[in-house]
Amino acid sequence: MWVPTNSLADILRILLMVPIYAAVSFASYLFWNHxxxxxxxxxxxxxxxxxxFFYLILNYLSHDxxxxxxxxxxxxxxxxxDREAxxxxxxxxxxxxxxxxVGWKPEDGLYFLQLMKWGVxxxxxxxPLTTLAAVILNYIGLYCDDSWxxxxxxxxxxxxMSISVTIAMYCLIQLYMPIAGHLAPHKPLLKLFAVKAVVFLTFWQETLISGLEDVGVIKNVRQTLCMLITDKHNSDRPRT
Incomplete structure (x- = not known):
């Protein structure tokens, strides 16, 4: 099936997430101090x-x-x-x-589109701003991702980040609902769930695990993983 150039660019950026995640994760293993x-x-x-994904949905709806x-x-x-209904x-x-x-609604559909666009x-x-702030705080010793x-x-x-990502995912879902029928030929529902899982669920999963570590419900995952790797390394070393 022919895919327009602007949609293809959006799809490519989404697909690049896998190799980028893999490469950076591997780099973090090699350069563990960073x-x-x-x-x-x-x-x-x-x-x-x-x-x-937001612009891909709009392009699926129409390229005009x-x-x-x-x-x-x-x-x-x-x-x-509502008045028309x-x-x-x-x-x-x-x-x-x-x-x-909630009873309040935008006056017209264009205002609704703008609100959802701003929300996403x-x-x-x-x-990016919070990432930059976190990196700076980390290097000056004021971040400490193991502490709440x-x-x-x-x-x-x-x-x-919690407030921002929740608003963004809510607005993306709300944007999708009124136009679901128009998008049906492109079958975007599973794509929406995939993006929701990658962006929303993984963020809250990481936040939940970090919080449980902080209150002592579960062991520190990083420390446990390091211990397992060290034990494995020591067990594989030849005995003299």
Whole structure:
């Protein structure tokens, strides 16, 4: 199937995540004293993946920006479309969980599109900035990714990132819902779940594990892994 150049570029940027993650992860093993900075920079690529997927969805919808706007005028979550739905006796659209009870909606579909766009793309600004701040704090000894104490930068970076990534993923899902029918020929649902797993679930998994380590529920994963590698290395050494 023919793929337009702009969509192909977005797809390529998404696919590059695998080799980039692998290369940086391997580099962090070789240069373990810089592993925190390397892994932070690696995770920053998530912002590129999310941005690429956002524009891929819009390109799937239409390659003409004006046509994209026309579609959102008709189907975007808005008070204008609610009034039209009442005239036709159709059910009203709602925000996706957990905001389905929120009554406020944008005035029209274009405003809805802009809100969702801002919600997604703010992550693409916040993520690099917090990564840069974390790398600087790490090198001056004020980051400490193993601690959740308010005396270290890790806590504040994580809070900012948690809010940013949650807003971004929510807006991406909310953007998808009204146009799901238009995107059906491209079967983007599994792609959406994949991006959600890579960006959202992995972030919260890492945050949860780090928090459990800090309160002592589980052992420090890094220390345990280092001990296992050391034990394996020692057991493989020839005995004299």
């Amino acid at each position: 592993s925190t900075a390397l892994l932070l920079i690696r995770d920053c690529y998530e912002a590129i993946v999310l941005t690429s 920006p004006e046509e994209q706007k026309d579609i959102f005028r008709k189907v975007g979550l808005s008070r204008e479309n 009442r005239r036709r006796g159709a059910p009203l659209a709602h925000w996706v969980f957990p905001l389905q009870s 793309l703010q992550y693409c600004v916040i993520r 104490s308010p005396g270290w930068g890790h806590l504040y970076i994580t809070i900012i």
